[in-house]
Amino acid sequence: MDIKKNVSGYRLGVKKPQGGRGVENAPEFSGWVEQVRNLNTAYTLETGKTKKIKMDIFGCQMNERDSETIAGMLTDMGFEEVSKDKPADIIIFVTCCVRENAEERIYGHIGALSGECEENGAFIVSCGCMMQQPHVVEKIKKSYHNVKIVFGTHNIHTFPELLYRYLTKKKRIFEVWEKEDKVVEELPIKRTEKHKAWVNIILGCNNFCSYCIVPYVRGRERSRNMNDILAEIEALAKDGCKEITLLGQNVNSYGNDLGEKDLFAKLLYAIEDIEGIERVRFMTSHPKDLSDELINAMKNCKKVCNHLHLPFQSGSTRILEKMNRRYTKEKYLSLVSKIKEAVPNIALTTDIIVGFPGETEEDFEDTLDVVKKVGFDAAYMFIYSPRKGTPAAKLEQDIPSEVISTRFRKLLELQTEIATELAKKTEGKTLEVLVDGPSKQNPEILSGRTRENRLVNFKADNVNKGDIVNVEIIRAGAFWLEGRGGNKLG
Numbered sequence: 220m221d222i223k224k225n226v227s228g229y230r231l232g233v234k235k236p237q238g239g240r241g242v243e244n245a246p247e248f249s250g251w252v253e254q255v256r257n258l259n260t261a262y263t264l265e266t267g268k269t270k271k272i273k274m275d276i277f278g279c280q281m282n283e284r285d286s287e288t289i290a291g292m293l294t295d296m297g298f299e300e301v302s303k304d305k306p307a308d309i310i311i312f313v314t315c316c317v318r319e320n321a322e323e324r325i326y327g328h329i330g331a332l333s334g335e336c337e338e339n340g341a342f343i344v345s346c347g348c349m350m351q352q353p354h355v356v357e358k359i360k361k362s363y364h365n366v367k368i369v370f371g372t373h374n375i376h377t378f379p380e381l382l383y384r385y386l387t388k389k390k391r392i393f394e395v396w397e398k399e400d401k402v403v404e405e406l407p408i409k410r411t412e413k414h415k416a417w418v419n420i421i422l423g424c425n426n427f428c429s430y431c432i433v434p435y436v437r438g439r440e441r442s443r444n445m446n447d448i449l450a451e452i453e454a455l456a457k458d459g460c461k462e463i464t465l466l467g468q469n470v471n472s473y474g475n476d477l478g479e480k481d482l483f484a485k486l487l488y489a490i491e492d493i494e495g496i497e498r499v500r501f502m503t504s505h506p507k508d509l510s511d512e513l514i515n516a517m518k519n520c521k522k523v524c525n526h527l528h529l530p531f532q533s534g535s536t537r538i539l540e541k542m543n544r545r546y547t548k549e550k551y552l553s554l555v556s557k558i559k560e561a562v563p564n565i566a567l568t569t570d571i572i573v574g575f576p577g578e579t580e581e582d583f584e585d586t587l588d589v590v591k592k593v594g595f596d597a598a599y600m601f602i603y604s605p606r607k608g609t610p611a612a613k614l615e616q617d618i619p620s621e622v623i624s625t626r627f628r629k630l631l632e633l634q635t636e637i638a639t640e641l642a643k644k645t646e647g648k649t650l651e652v653l654v655d656g657p658s659k660q661n662p663e664i665l666s667g668r669t670r671e672n673r674l675v676n677f678k679a680d681n682v683n684k685g686d687i688v689n690v691e692i693i694r695a696g697a698f699w700l701e702g703r704g705g706n707k708l709g
Contacts, residue, residue, distance in 0.1 A: 247380070248376060248379065248406075251379035251380040251382075251383050252292065252295050252296050252379045254379075254383045255296040255297070255379055255382055255383050255386065256295070256296050256297040258383075258386055258387075259296060259297035259298065260297060263297075269297070269298070269299045270297065270298050270299070270308045270309070271298065271299050271300075271301045271305070271306070271307040271308050271309075272293050272298045272299070272300055272301070272307050272308065272309045272310070272311060273300065273301050273302065273303055273305065273307040273309075273310055273311070274286055274289070274290065274300070274310075274311040274312075274313065275303065275310070275311070275312050275313070275328060276313045277312075277313065277314055277315040277321055277324070277325060277347070278313070278314070278315025278317060278321060278347070278348065279315065279317070280417055280464065280466055280502065281419070281437075281466055281468070282313050282314075282315060282347055282348070283411075283417060284417040284418075284419055284466055285313055285346075285347065285372070285375060286311075286313045287408050287409055287410055287411060287417070288375060288406050288407070288408055289311060289313065289346070289375065289378065290408075290409035291406065291407030291408040291409040292378055292379055292406070292407055293309075293311075293409075294407065294409050295407045296379060296382070300409075306335065306339050306341070307339075307341055308339070308340070308341050308342075309341065309342060309343075309344060310332060310335075310336075310341060310342070310343045310344070311343075311344045311346070312325060312328070312329065312343060312344070312345045312346070312347070313346055313347045314345060314346065314347035314348060314349035314350060315347065315348055315349065316348045316349040316351075316352060316355070316432055316436060316606065317348070317431075317432060317433070317606070318601065318604040318606075319604045319605075319606075320604070322349060322355070325345075325349060326358075326363075329343060329345070329359075329363050329365070329366060330363065332365060333365050336365040337365075341365075342365060342366075342367040342368075342385075343363075343365050343366045343367065343368075344366075344367070344368040344369075344370075344378075344382075345359060345366050345368070345369050346369070346370050346371065346372075346375065346378070347371070347372060348371075348372055348432070348433075348436040348437065349436075350369050350370065350371045350372075350395050351371045351372055351373075351395060351435065351436035351437075352432075352435075352436065352607070352608065354607065356369060356393055356395060359393075360391075360393065366391075367385055367391050367392070368381050368382065368385050368391070368392045368393075369392070369393045369394070369395065370392075370394050370395060371395035371396060371436070372436060372437050372438070373395075373396040373397075373398060373399035373438060374394060374395070374396040374399065375406075376403045376406055377394065381394060398438050398439070399438060399441075401441070402422060402441050402442075402443050402444075404443075404444075404447050412655075413458065413459050413460065413685065414459065414460060414461050414462065414653070414654075414655075414684060414685030415460060415461065415462040415463070415464070415498075415653070415655075416455050416460050416462075416463050416464070417463075417464050417466050418448060418451055418452060418455075418463050418464065418465055418466065419443065419466050419467070420442065420443055420448055420465045420466065420467050420470060420473050420483075420486065421440055421441065421442045421443065421467035421468070421469070421470060421472060421473045422437065422438070422440070422441045422443075422467070422468075423437045423438040423439045423440045423441050423468065424437055424439075424440060424468035424469055425439055425440045425469075425472065425475075426468075426469060426505060426543075426545075427543060427610075428532075428542055428543050428544060429541060429542050429543045429609060429610040429611040430542060430572065430575065430603065430605075430606065430609055430611040431606070431609060432606040432608060432609055433468055435608055435609070437468060439476075440468075440469070440472055440475065440476050441476060442472075442473050442474050442475070442476050442477050442482070445474075445482065445485070445486060445489070448486065449486075449489055449490070449493070452490060452493055452496060453493050455496075456493050456494060456495030456496050457495065459495075459685065460495070460496065461495070461496065461497045461498060461653060461685060461687065462496070462497060462498035462499075462500065462653055463490075463496060463498070463499055463500070464499075464500040464501065464502065465486070465499070465500070465501040465502075466501075466502065467501075467503070468503065469503065469504070469505040469508060470483060470501045470502065470503065470504060471483060471504050471505055471508035471509050471510070471513060472505070472508055473486065481510060481512040481513070483513060483516075484510070484512040484513045484515070484516040487499065487501075487513075487516040487517075487520050487523055488516060488519075488520060490520075490522065491520045491521070491522055496522060497522060497653075497687060498522060498524050498653065498670065499520070499522045499523045499524065500523075500524050500526065500672070501523075502528045503528055503530060504527065504528065504529050504530075505530075506529060506530075506531065506544075506546050506550070506551050506554055507544070507545045507546045509529070509554060509558075511557075514557060514558055514561045514562075515561065517558075517561065517562055517565075518561040518562055524670045524671070524672065525562055525564050525565045525566060525670055525671055526565065526566045526567075526568070526596075526670065526671050526672040527558065527565055527566075527567055527568070528567075528568045528569065528570075529554075529555070529558075529567060529568075529569055530569050530570035530571075531551050531569050531570075531571065531589055531593075532544060532570060532571060532572050533571070533572060533575060533578070533582065533585070533586055534548050534582075534584075534585035534586035534587070534588055534589035534590070535548065535578070535581070535582035535583075535585040535586065536548045536549070536585075537582060538575055538577070538578055538582050538585075541575065541576075541577060541611075541614075542572075542575065542611070543610075548585055548588075548589060551589065552589065552592060552593070555567065555592075555593050564671075565671075566596040566641075566671035566672060566673070567593060567594070567595050567596060568595055568596055568597040568598060568599075568672070569593075569595050569598050569599070570598070570599045570600075570601070571586060571590075571598055571599070571600045571601070571630065572601055572602075572603050573586075573600065573601070573602050573603065573623060573626050573627045573630060574602050574603040574616075574618055574622075574623035574626065574627070575603045575611070576603070576611065576614035576615060576616050576617060576618070577614065577617065577618075578618060583626050586630065587629070587630065587633060590630070590633055590634055590637065591633070591637070594637055594641060595634065595637065595638070596638060596641055596642075596671065596672075596673070597634075597638055597698070598634045598638075600627065600630055600631060600634065602623055602624075602627055603616075603623075635697050638697035638698070639695075639696060639697040642673070642695035642696060642697055642699075642700065643695050644695075645673070645692045645695050645700055646692050646693065646694065646695050647691075647692065647693075648691075648692055649689050649690065649691050649692070649704075650669045650670075650671075650673075650675065650689070650690055650692060650700075650702070651669060651670055651687060651688075651689060651690075651708065652667040652668065652669055652675050652677070652687070652688055652689075652690045652702070652705075653667050653668055653685075653686075653687050654666075654667040654682055654683065654684055654685060654686045654687070654688060654705075655667050655668065655684065656684040658676050661676075663678075664676050664677065664678055665677055665678065665679055665682060665705065667688075667690075669700070673699075673700055674698065674699050674700065675690055675692070675699075675700045675701075675702050676699060676700070676701055676702070677690045677701065677702035677703055677704070677705060678703060678705075679703075679704060679705025680705075682705040682707065686705075686707055687707070687708045688704075688705040688706055688707050688708060689704065689705070689706045689708060690702035690703070690704055690705055691703055691704050
């Protein structure tokens, strides 16, 4: 079947199929938004001031996207967002629990704000993945009294109601839903950028990797209706957005829960027809679900960037089985070969875990072997962190910490060497860069990303944020490129 020819049923303006997972925005939602807005209007009329909020976001791109929805709600309710260094009436924490150090950092940040809360009469709202864990909620109840509202990943759309209840009754609220089988559409969004945007396509995860807490805190897979996604992307394009990143814990599973085969590939072909969108990215992909149809879509769709994030976690088939990853070292390498054959100039990035319980020196050498054979442009490397409630947390950690540290350093050195070598190959070439604006380190220098997702810093005149320009690369390092020039394209 030619997938490209079978996407015509998914077009903007097409009536949504009945029985899909997408649901209408609950009618009571706007009512709660209006109630809070009325409170804020009364406050402004009385004091001449506006209520202020600030946000602290931890974790992955899914949390970044959730924070945009929360910011959209707060804006509609009449709040003004300020930077982290400014005093605020409400402080929002969007939390992550993928690794232990993230949890400890969040507790530290919340505790450090106790003085500010007492001094300014402010309070904290804590939401996100951490809040889906009962032991975390109990700890916050007992030890962090400046946290007044807690909700989880499944009931983000109830935030206006929870906020109104607290503002009018002044009683702490802890409401965390155990699960949600619907996708709530049409919630307000306050995008952090105009020229690029995150777009959720699937929520939750069905994979249950033995080390991962995500299925327990994000729930089972729930795909958005394809027409809703396309409508959102077309609206973004009309607003000047040039690059979108499609998000999911496993984007390759998109549509499986709707009974649709290869729907993700069909989605990519459909986005290809949306005028104004210049670049399409997606993450994250699970190797076991990356189909030939998707590889063909990556090859045929000109807007899809030649970058793929494909976590392999361990190079040892034995450890992969313990991780419940459902592929072998050989299958992963075979998949990479197939991808590189279809898209020869593709940049591959990955995730790697070091020190999973039971990992032997031979297992670790298998990981190094995969890194050498694939040649990743970048890798996110982590020392294994047990997560309470996952099967792997019951495994005995029999590897001395000094051995794990030595392995991690060895892996880091190898990957840095490979990344540097690959980066050096760009020197003297002219690459297409989407400009993100001034560099955070030096405002006099512009910063942007290539289609391979490489960071480029360069100087250029008459170039603005959101422009797509050609930049000549004059120097390269493992994690950056330095360029000059900046001729606009199109």
